[in-house]
Amino acid sequence: MYKEMNMTKEEMIVTPWEVRGRIDYDKLVKQFGTKHLTDDLLERIKKHTRDLHYMLRRKIFFSHRDMDWILNEYEKGNKFFLYTGRAPSGPVHMGHLIPWLFTKWLQDKFDVELWFQFPDEEKFLFKEELTLDETERFTNDNMLDVIALGFNPNKTHFLIDTVHAKLMYKHACRIAKKITFSTAKAVFGYTNETNIGSIFYTAMQAVPAFLPSVLKGKNIPCLIPHAIDQDAHFRVARDVMQKLGYYKPAAIHCTFLPGLKGMMEQGKMSASEEQSAIFTTDSTEVVAEKIRKHAFSGGQATTEEQRKKGGNPDIDVSYQWLTFFEEDDRKLKEIRKYYKSGKMLTGELKNILIERINTFLKEHQRRRDKARDMLDKFIVRD
Amino acid sequence: MYKEMNMTKEEMIVTPWEVRGRIDYDKLVKQFGTKHLTDDLLERIKKHTRDLHYMLRRKIFFSHRDMDWILNEYEKGNKFFLYTGRAPSGPVHMGHLIPWLFTKWLQDKFDVELWFQFPDEEKFLFKEELTLDETERFTNDNMLDVIALGFNPNKTHFLIDTVHAKLMYKHACRIAKKITFSTAKAVFGYTNETNIGSIFYTAMQAVPAFLPSVLKGKNIPCLIPHAIDQDAHFRVARDVMQKLGYYKPAAIHCTFLPGLKGMMEQGKMSASEEQSAIFTTDSTEVVAEKIRKHAFSGGQATTEEQRKKGGNPDIDVSYQWLTFFEEDDRKLKEIRKYYKSGKMLTGELKNILIERINTFLKEHQRRRDKARDMLDKFIVRD
Numbered sequence: 001m002y003k004e005m006n007m008t009k010e011e012m013i014v015t016p017w018e019v020r021g022r023i024d025y026d027k028l029v030k031q032f033g034t035k036h037l038t039d040d041l042l043e044r045i046k047k048h049t050r051d052l053h054y055m056l057r058r059k060i061f062f063s064h065r066d067m068d069w070i071l072n073e074y075e076k077g078n079k080f081f082l083y084t085g086r087a088p089s090g091p092v093h094m095g096h097l098i099p100w101l102f103t104k105w106l107q108d109k110f111d112v113e114l115w116f117q118f119p120d121e122e123k124f125l126f127k128e129e130l131t132l133d134e135t136e137r138f139t140n141d142n143m144l145d146v147i148a149l150g151f152n153p154n155k156t157h158f159l160i161d162t163v164h165a166k167l168m169y170k171h172a173c174r175i176a177k178k179i180t181f182s183t184a185k186a187v188f189g190y191t192n193e194t195n196i197g198s199i200f201y202t203a204m205q206a207v208p209a210f211l212p213s214v215l216k217g218k219n220i221p222c223l224i225p226h227a228i229d230q231d232a233h234f235r236v237a238r239d240v241m242q243k244l245g246y247y248k249p250a251a252i253h254c255t256f257l258p259g260l261k262g263m264m265e266q267g268k269m270s271a272s273e274e275q276s277a278i279f280t281t282d283s284t285e286v287v288a289e290k291i292r293k294h295a296f297s298g299g300q301a302t303t304e305e306q307r308k309k310g311g312n313p314d315i316d317v318s319y320q321w322l323t324f325f326e327e328d329d330r331k332l333k334e335i336r337k338y339y340k341s342g343k344m345l346t347g348e349l350k351n352i353l354i355e356r357i358n359t360f361l362k363e364h365q366r367r368r369d370k371a372r373d374m375l376d377k378f379i380v381r382d
Numbered sequence: 383m384y385k386e387m388n389m390t391k392e393e394m395i396v397t398p399w400e401v402r403g404r405i406d407y408d409k410l411v412k413q414f415g416t417k418h419l420t421d422d423l424l425e426r427i428k429k430h431t432r433d434l435h436y437m438l439r440r441k442i443f444f445s446h447r448d449m450d451w452i453l454n455e456y457e458k459g460n461k462f463f464l465y466t467g468r469a470p471s472g473p474v475h476m477g478h479l480i481p482w483l484f485t486k487w488l489q490d491k492f493d494v495e496l497w498f499q500f501p502d503e504e505k506f507l508f509k510e511e512l513t514l515d516e517t518e519r520f521t522n523d524n525m526l527d528v529i530a531l532g533f534n535p536n537k538t539h540f541l542i543d544t545v546h547a548k549l550m551y552k553h554a555c556r557i558a559k560k561i562t563f564s565t566a567k568a569v570f571g572y573t574n575e576t577n578i579g580s581i582f583y584t585a586m587q588a589v590p591a592f593l594p595s596v597l598k599g600k601n602i603p604c605l606i607p608h609a610i611d612q613d614a615h616f617r618v619a620r621d622v623m624q625k626l627g628y629y630k631p632a633a634i635h636c637t638f639l640p641g642l643k644g645m646m647e648q649g650k651m652s653a654s655e656e657q658s659a660i661f662t663t664d665s666t667e668v669v670a671e672k673i674r675k676h677a678f679s680g681g682q683a684t685t686e687e688q689r690k691k692g693g694n695p696d697i698d699v700s701y702q703w704l705t706f707f708e709e710d711d712r713k714l715k716e717i718r719k720y721y722k723s724g725k726m727l728t729g730e731l732k733n734i735l736i737e738r739i740n741t742f743l744k745e746h747q748r749r750r751d752k753a754r755d756m757l758d759k760f761i762v763r764d
Binding site: 121124125132161162163164165166168169170172173174175176177178179180181182184185190191192193194195196197198199200202203382 | 503506507514543544545546547548550551552554555556557558559560561562563564566567572573574575576577578579580581582584585764
């Protein structure tokens with residue numbers, strides 16, 4: 001079953017539009033010029049939050065830009081706001097939830113405002129076949145998932161690019177004026193065949209990082225929790241924002257939830273590969289079937305062999321998923337031990353994951369059903 | 383005084399951002415691939431308008447794209463709408479008024495809707511030193527000049543890009559998706575150092591050419607009266623619009639009012655060279671002084687010589703301006719004759735122009751003062 005081990009290591013590609021290959025996160029930190037989240041920094045965070053979120057304890061959030069500065073300012077009484085987002089191009093899957101679950105924790109612990117962007121033009125511009133009608137439909141659908149996570153409606157502000165363009169376009173132009181095609185080309189890998197909407201788009205993604213400062217008429221620190229693949233946008237935005245007289249936005253980066261089929265085959269879960277993704281609206285039965293059928297196993301070929309040699313949790317997707325969704329460290333440690341020793345079989349491990357995901361989704365889907373009535377509270381009045 | 387005749391013919395440059403050199407309009411028709419307005423076409427227009435605007439009679443409007451198609455559709459009962467605009471970057475001068483005066487005539491004669499765009503981000507993006515506060519101030523000022531020309535408030539709709547971005551940005555993205563950097567580079571001469579806002583901008587300029595069709599849910603022909611330097615934008619827009627399933631917008635093009643200092647020195651009047659421009663808010667005295675001092679003369683060095691040899695109206699700016707602002711053909715013909723024969727001196731010719739411009743501006747300024755109260759009637763509700 002260790003066949004992945006023999007695969008040729010595919011070249012790693014991590015851009016806002018493509019994540020491929022076996023991801024080497026240490027290499028990304030170096031390549032992008034971010035910093036590892038050190039234990040010292042985690043201790044500083046803990047001083048304010050009392051406990052540490054399991055995604056911090058497990059280094060799922062593993063990298064940052066200026067997180068220390070955010071804490072310095074916070075300690076001086078200069079509160080930050082949070083900014084994250086979702087480019088709607090399909091239904092929400094479990095991978096999308098990772099940075100949002102953590103963002104909710106940050107909002108609660110630091111009691112701060114959150115600006116949540118739905119750049120509904122992004123995927124329309126980058127994907128040939130996608131229409132604006134479709135992205136609008138996905139936006140309306142995806143917002144329900146965000147609301148279902150329990151964000152504070154009084155402190156959470158949804159920005160939808162085409163709907164809030166009056167609020168955003170002008171400031172996107174301020175950003176855009178300071179970014180040459182040369183820069184966009186170098187950072188995003190654009191070519192002469194890239195369309196001019198895609199080229200402009202990064203300016204729209206930068207706007208929420210300083211819009212609250214513009215609206216309040218004072219410079220407010222911004223912290224952006226996001227998966228590391230979006231770093232290119234903010235690398236550019238940080239430079240420009242400083243030129244415009246605003247703080248550089250800080251960021252805290254997470255790793256990718258692997259697709260069910262394994263970490264080698266895909267860099268991160270993708271909605272376009274349905275068998276490899278679990279969607280937030282999947283039924284109990286579908287979740288069970290997808291995990292049983294597709295979750296890549298780190299176990300042995302036969303029960304006998306598994307009992308004897310044990311499984312490899314480090315490449316086992318079910319185990320990896322539990323590190324993302326099982327908050328209890330003790331429980332996780334036991335599972336690891338039992339699986340590795342052969343005491344636990346692949347089927348048992350999968351059942352634990354199925355149980356965990358379905359428990360989560362049952363509650364999520366209940367809240368999601370009620371979310372439609374709360375949309376007005378979240379969408380910024382334009 | 384014929385010193386310009388000896389100047390080396392400077393290379394002609396006609397882009398949306400720069401007009402330089404001695405303009406060869408026939409060459410532009412060829413280069414841009416437009417068509418001359420033929421006498422046959424003028425006759426067809428006259429069938430609907432009864433008389434011909436003096437700018438048509440004098441071929442100030444000299445070129446077009448699909449004007450014959452616009453008439454075909456009109457004759458079938460398929461009315462067009464007009465679209466023109468002004469990118470605010472300074473006060474309005476006499477040169478800006480040329481296409482607008484003609485547009486007003488078209489609106490009256492054909493009884494059609496007019497969409498008037500104020501792309502207030504354009505010059506901000508293209509001019510390093512210009513701020514959005516300044517373009518906003520110029521927008522508010524420039525709108526008064528447009529209203530003062532007497533457009534029908536019930537059929538005229540002002541679109542201001544940053545204000546109406548909610549209405550426009552989404553459709554600009556539809557356009558932008560179909561334009562590669564390669565195309566923008568070839569058509570506008572962009573380089574790797576061009577900023578990404580400028581690169582995107584042409585998509586915003588295209589929007590009013592099909593927005594009325596989008597809003598009304600049916601395909602409506604569009605006619606764009608504009609100075610020929612803007613052709614690049616619509617060359618691209620026509621292609622894209624067709625791909626999106628809309629009519630290609632038609633256009634009718636005018637020549638440039640020369641700056642006071644002459645047609646060789648500058649391709650068209652520019653607000654940035656104050657001595658060479660007359661602004662709509664200039665006082666009677668300032669108008670007189672500017673024309674006396676700066677209007678390039680086609681006359682002789684001395685009165686005696688002028689009486690003997692006569693002046694050259696074809697390079698005399700005062701005479702040229704009268705072709706733009708004196709509607710009476712007979713009067714113009716006489717002036718030409720007298721000036722050419724030496725019967726009329728440069729000073730006399732200049733006085734005629736001063737009288738003409740000041741009469742026009744007196745009325746314009748009176749209406750301009752009242753225009754502020756009418757802004758609400760013109761600006762599209764967003």
